[in-house]
Amino acid sequence: MAFSEFRPLHDNSLIDYIKSVPALSSKIGNDFDNLFVKEVGDGNLNFVFIVLNSAGSFVIIHALPYVRSIGESWAMTKERSYFEWLALKEKGRLCPEHVPEVYHFDRTMSLIGMRYLEPPHIILRKGLVAGIEYPLLAEHMADFMAKTLFFTSLLFRTTSEHKRDVAEYCGNVELCRLTEQVVFSDPYKVSEYNRWTSPYLDHDAEALREDNLLKLEVAELKSKYYDQHSSFIAVCAAAIVVLGFFLLYYKSIHFCSFCERAQALIHGDLHTSSMMVTHESTQVIDPEFAFYGPMGYDIGAFLGNLILAYCSQDGHADQKNDRKAYKEWILKTIEDTWNLFQHKFTALWDEHRNGAGEAYLPAIYNNPEVQLLVQKKYMTDLFHDSLGFGAAKMIRRIVGVAHVEDFESIADAAKRATCEKRALDLAKTILKERRKFEGIAEIVSAIRKHE
Ligand code: ADP
Ligand code: SR1
Ligand code: MG
Ligand code: MG
Known part of the structure; x- marks a missing residue:
């Protein structure tokens, strides 16, 4: 399935997306049988998915073109995802001890894949x-x-x-x-x-x-x-x-x-x-x-x-x-x-x-x-x-x-x-x-x- 144009991803389409991205699918051992996918976003802006199985894990930050906590009435550029990725990379370079590693970025889909900060975080x-x-x-x-x-x-x-x-x-x-x-x-x-x-x-x-x-x-x-x-x-x-x-x-x-x-x-x-x-x-x-x-x-x-x-x-x-x-x-x-x-x-x-x-x-x-x-x-x-x-x-x-x-x-x-x-x-x-x-x-x- 091609993801050449932006569209909001939900649990199932997200799995199709992950299958198409080796940098992500390799993190879970290319095993999609017992995959746990859950949207856990509790912030004001973005949708956040935890993806994990026994082989590994990551988190997806997905920006939709509005402010999540308000709804579609408050439009907001999804280009914010690009700046979040840019800053994560730069701050991670300067202070790797305190910034989670980024695995993947897709500007078209406004989506970042990064380290899952596992509990007890x-x-x-x-x-x-x-x-x-x-x-x-x-x-x-x-x-x-x-x-x-x-x-x-x-x-x-x-x-x-x-x-x-x-x-x-x-x-x-x-x-x-x-x-x-x-x-x-x-x-x-x-x-x-x-x-x-x-x-x-x-x-x-x-x-x-x-x-x-x-x-x-x-x-x-x-x-x-x-x-x-x-x-x-x-x-x-x-x-x-x-x-x-x-x-x-x-x-x-x-x-x-x-x-x-x-x-x-x-x-x-x-x-x-x-x-x-x-x-x-x-x-x-x-x-x-x-x-x-x-x-x-x-x-x-x-x-x-x-x-x-x-x-x-x-x-x-x-x-x-x-x-x-x-x-x-x-x-x-x-x-x-x-x-x-x-x-x-x-x-x-x-x-x-x-x-x-x-x-x-x-x-x-x-x-x-x-x-x-x-x-x-x-x-x-x-x-x-x-x-x-x-x-x-x-x-x-x-x-x-x-x-x-x-x-x-x-x-x-x-x-x-x-x-x-x-x-x-x-x-x-x-x-x-x-x-x-x-x-x-x-x-x-x-x-x-x-x-
Ligand atoms: P927003 O931009 O909407 O504020 P955040 O990036 O703060 O979104 O993420 C929302 C929530 O998703 C966080 O409060 C946290 O619970 C969870 N989360 C975000 N990034 C990670 C991560 N790397 N590992 C684990 N949980 C995360
Ligand atoms: C609609 S205001 C949303 C707020 O959430 C973010 O975390 C920023 O603090 C922003 O001001
Ligand atoms: Mg936040
Ligand atoms: Mg944010």
């Missing part, structure tokens, strides 16, 4: 709801973020390499537009897609739409996010001149420099359902929102979702487990993640300081004093970006279209709303006052104060 968010500690999580995520962000930035790469890849990922514009809408716009306006725990949070949702200071800060973050993928188009001289003046006269905005704005190849959706974990293993999946954007968007997504997990714990506490110790573990994981990331990222920078990276030329940044100054400013800006993006992503999960299991699984609406309100207030404080925080320990203190 579970989605991290589910582990956080269940109160399970992952002792290596901070170390692994710091490692993943440091490697994938550093090695795709201008700290390591030449301008030519960087621009070439920025151009490639500019094609992922529809997914970027989706993020712009659901993270940076909809929560701050009336939108048919918004929802919240009503009536408890009615006033809070309305307050977001009337908070001028918050809107100002969100606009700045959106600009940082948005301008990354339009920056390629903005390679025209006029934009450089305009931005140059803008930077000169508005120094309080911490853009690093024009070329740094498309800072690195980011995952683009690095929340706690985008990783599968065991006690020993952390595997990052689902990078279909990947593009050259602000590093803080990834770091913030992870930290912000850990803070959401923290805020939801009281809703999961019961007589057997008050979750107090677990909350301490989440706080420690937040603190360790940033500290380890900072350590690993700056170590990579120091190691490659005299390499091909064109951000800070050795001929100019040629003494320890200026190097330290530059690094300190870079990491401070990155920290504040991460806080801002993390907070914005917390807010969208409470009043926007896509909610999180951390809160959704709290059946009692009043209890859920109490947890959500705490998270919302905390996120607003972090977003507005992020530049005042000098280190991650101060964030942990702020989280504790919001109890």
Whole structure:
């Protein structure tokens, strides 16, 4: 059977498809007699099939031309599959320890075949709801973020390499537009897609739409996010001149420099359902929102979702487990993640300081004093970006279209709303006052104060 044109695959047609692809059929020993095929997709966008028998296994990620969680009324390019594959390959090359191997990609069919992350791997968010500690999580995520962000930035790469890849990922514009809408716009306006725990949070949702200071800060973050993928188009001289003046006269905005704005190849959706974990293993999946954007968007997504997990714990506490110790573990994981990331990222920078990276030329940044100054400013800006993006992503999960299991699984609406309100207030404080925080320990203190 030919698969020369796109069509949605279901269990039976998927088996015919697998038979036609040696890279997949060989993974199950070309044995189709006792094959287990099950659709297990629980995310917002794609259909995911587990395929396994006694000889082996794999997973199929299949993108249909709409947003799965909404339905066909919300069309979405199936080309997202191409960018997910591209990013899985690149991130897998840079950090093979934490990215599952890709076996097959078919652009026509919008389909990726990859390693099945077998049990006991579970989605991290589910582990956080269940109160399970992952002792290596901070170390692994710091490692993943440091490697994938550093090695795709201008700290390591030449301008030519960087621009070439920025151009490639500019094609992922529809997914970027989706993020712009659901993270940076909809929560701050009336939108048919918004929802919240009503009536408890009615006033809070309305307050977001009337908070001028918050809107100002969100606009700045959106600009940082948005301008990354339009920056390629903005390679025209006029934009450089305009931005140059803008930077000169508005120094309080911490853009690093024009070329740094498309800072690195980011995952683009690095929340706690985008990783599968065991006690020993952390595997990052689902990078279909990947593009050259602000590093803080990834770091913030992870930290912000850990803070959401923290805020939801009281809703999961019961007589057997008050979750107090677990909350301490989440706080420690937040603190360790940033500290380890900072350590690993700056170590990579120091190691490659005299390499091909064109951000800070050795001929100019040629003494320890200026190097330290530059690094300190870079990491401070990155920290504040991460806080801002993390907070914005917390807010969208409470009043926007896509909610999180951390809160959704709290059946009692009043209890859920109490947890959500705490998270919302905390996120607003972090977003507005992020530049005042000098280190991650101060964030942990702020989280504790919001109890
Ligand atoms: P979406 O893009 O819709 O969010 P995901 O790529 O996150 O889809 O996958 C949805 C679900 O499929 C995950 O939550 C996970 O349960 C399962 N899944 C995805 N990739 C794998 C994998 N490699 N191994 C095992 N399960 C997977
Ligand atoms: C319709 S919004 C869908 C959301 O799910 C993905 O995981 C992204 O976070 C996106 O914003
Ligand atoms: Mg997902
Ligand atoms: Mg996805």
